[in-house]
Amino acid sequence: MEKQISIVIFTVLSLVVFDKSTIATIPQSERDALIAIYNSLGGPNWTHNDNWLGPEGTEGQWYGVSLNEDDTHVVGLQLSNNCLSEAIPAEIGNLTYLSGCYLDNNSIEGNIPLEIGNLQNLISLFLEGNSMKGEVPNEIADLQIPPCTGSIFLFSLAKNALFSNDDTVSAYLSERDCFCLGNFRYCQTLAPIGLAGGTYGEVPIRLIWAPILYQGDPGYYEIYYKPSDGDEYQYYGSTEDKSTSFKDIEGLEPGKDYCFKVRTVTYPVSCENTPFCIPNKNLVSSDFSDAICATVVVPPQIGSVSTMKDPFRLKIKGRKFHQSARVKIDGMEVSETKWKDDITIIAKGGKALKNLIPRGVTVEITVTNVDDNGTSAPFEFTR
Numbered sequence: 001m002e003k004q005i006s007i008v009i010f011t012v013l014s015l016v017v018f019d020k021s022t023i024a025t026i027p028q029s030e031r032d033a034l035i036a037i038y039n040s041l042g043g044p045n046w047t048h049n050d051n052w053l054g055p056e057g058t059e060g061q062w063y064g065v066s067l068n069e070d071d072t073h074v075v076g077l078q079l080s081n082n083c084l085s086e087a088i089p090a091e092i093g094n095l096t097y098l099s100g101c102y103l104d105n106n107s108i109e110g111n112i113p114l115e116i117g118n119l120q121n122l123i124s125l126f127l128e129g130n131s132m133k134g135e136v137p138n139e140i141a142d143l144q145i146p147p148c149t150g151s152i153f154l155f156s157l158a159k160n161a162l163f164s165n166d167d168t169v170s171a172y173l174s175e176r177d178c179f180c181l182g183n184f185r186y187c188q189t190l191a192p193i194g195l196a197g198g199t200y201g202e203v204p205i206r207l208i209w210a211p212i213l214y215q216g217d218p219g220y221y222e223i224y225y226k227p228s229d230g231d232e233y234q235y236y237g238s239t240e241d242k243s244t245s246f247k248d249i250e251g252l253e254p255g256k257d258y259c260f261k262v263r264t265v266t267y268p269v270s271c272e273n274t275p276f277c278i279p280n281k282n283l284v285s286s287d288f289s290d291a292i293c294a295t296v297v298v299p300p301q302i303g304s305v306s307t308m309k310d311p312f313r314l315k316i317k318g319r320k321f322h323q324s325a326r327v328k329i330d331g332m333e334v335s336e337t338k339w340k341d342d343i344t345i346i347a348k349g350g351k352a353l354k355n356l357i358p359r360g361v362t363v364e365i366t367v368t369n370v371d372d373n374g375t376s377a378p379f380e381f382t383r
Contacts, residue, residue, distance in 0.1 A: 025057050026067065029094045030074050034059060036091035037077075041084040041108065048082055066100075073097035080126070081105040093118035104156070105129040107282050112162070117142040128158040128179065129280040133287060136164045141172040148178035156180075158187035159217070159269070159278050161286045179278055185213045187278075189266040191286045192221060197249075197260060197294040199373040204296045205249040205258075209289065212264055215242055219266035222285075223247050228257035228293050242266070254298040261291040299374035300325065300367045305381045312354040314347040316367065321345050324370040329356045330363050357383045 025031075037043075038052050050063040059074065060067040066076030074095050084106035092101075093115025099122060108130040116125075117139025125145060136157070145155050155176040164170045164184070173184040180187040192209035200206035207223065219242045224233040239247055242264060252258055264286040271277035300320040308315055314334075316327065323339045327347040334356070336348040345367065347353060357363055364378040 026059055026071070026073055030097075031056065031059060033089075033091040033094040034062065034065065034074065036089040040086055040089040041079075041103075041106075042086055046079070046082050046084065068097065075121075076100045078102045079106070084108050086110065088113055090115045092116065095119065097121055100124045102126045103130070105279060105281070108132055110134070112136055112140065112157075114139045116140055120144060124154040126156050127160070128156040128278050129282075130160055131282040131284050132157075132160040132162055133285070134162065136162050136169060136173065138164075138166055138169050141169050145176055147175040150178075153178050156278075157184075159189075159266075159280045159284065161189040161264075161284050163188060163190050163287075183213065187214055187216070188212075189214060189219065189264050189284045189286045191289040192262050192264060193289065195260070195262055195289045195292050197292050199297040199299070199375070200248070201375045202299045202377045203248045203250065204252065204254070204299070204374075205260075205294050206246055207249060207260055207262065207292075208246045209262060211243050211245050212286075214266070217266050217269050217280075218242070219264060219284075220244075221247070222263050222265055223249075223260060224262070224288070225249070225252070225258050225260050228259050233259075233261065236260075238265075249296075252296045254296050257293055257295050259291050259293040261288040263288045295372070297372045297374040300369055300376045302365065302367060302376050302379035305365055305379060307383060308346070311348070311350040313349075314353070314357075314365075316345050316347060316365070317343060318367070318376070319343055320369070320374070321367065322369040322371055322374075326368050326370055328366045328368065329353075332356060357381070359383050 048063045051061045064079040087110025090113045104126040111134035114137035158179040194210040197207045221239045223236040226233045266284045271279040302318040304317045338346040362382045368375040
């Protein structure tokens with residue numbers, strides 16, 4: 001009798017302990033996706049990682065993970081402000097039942113994986129306030145997230161360094177990210193466009209660009225350079241803010257070709273006591289702009305100016321005068337400039353020239369080498 005009872009008890013325990021069919025579990029692909037998210041986004045260093053990597057059947061107890069009613073699929077991922085870092089893995093695309101994904105206000109880097117387009121049940125996605133960078137995959141426009149309204153926010157990628165060159169994708173993002181005021185670019189740290197460079201007056205090289213649209217939070221532009229035949233770019237300097245559209249480059253070797261590129265940097269944003277503000281704990285840097293190359297121009301220099309008579313002329317002595325040199329008086333070009341050598345030029349014009357320099361009046365004289373646009377510093381002269 002005791003043996004029969006023991007057999008019955010053992011049989012019951014065997015069913016309870018070893019029959020996994022009695023335990024609701026998520027698919028292995030979804031469990032693997034969660035594990036990949038943990039490993040790729042710095043799980044051991046999260047603020048909260050309670051129960052993560054527990055045995056099969058416990059995924060619904062992992063911090064921030066929500067399952068459907070019968071505990072068979074992952075439907076929610078809530079890991080906002082939880083010290084996530086590094087890049088979102090491609091495996092997130094295997095959470096095909098996911099309806100809400102909240103990874104905002106962390107330190108996630110890298111780009112959005114194109115597998116995001118697999119999440120056809122996703123109706124809310126928040127990735128704002130990270131350090132993500134790069135082109136948003138076109139697949140994001142396959143998501144069934146509705147456009148935002150005045151009171152319903154279901155989507156945001158704001159305050160990253162993300163961009164799209166596809167007009168359809170840009171429109172999709174702009175229609176859904178209410179924080180960006182109808183234009184996705186208004187809330188992204190983007191590389192400046194339109195970078196150009198050349199001589200500007202007596203400045204050897206002036207770099208110019210179009211300031212980015214995102215001006216709501218402070219930041220600056222960083223300039224990098226290298227010799228045109230060099231391999232690695234070096235840091236040159238930065239601007240004071242993001243509204244600046246130029247940077248004067250000085251101190252490089254005269255006559256040498258250099259290449260330049262620029263990127264945008266936005267400071268961290270705390271939003272303390274600021275309503276309707278998206279915080280970001282990160283220093284966010286954009287990709288670099290397209291590079292441009294330019295030659296460091298050595299501008300001419302005026303050392304002295306004297307008058308010559310019959311007819312009236314000006315003798316200008318200095319250095320670095322090219323055969324293309326042209327003389328201006330108070331910004332007005334004289335009718336003729338004769339080049340003698342690289343240290344002497346003659347401004348001609350007779351009576352018309354004389355009228356440009358009234359006796360006793362101080363004027364500013366400049367010399368421009370037209371071939372490279374190098375321009376001297378103004379030289380004050382009184383007849």
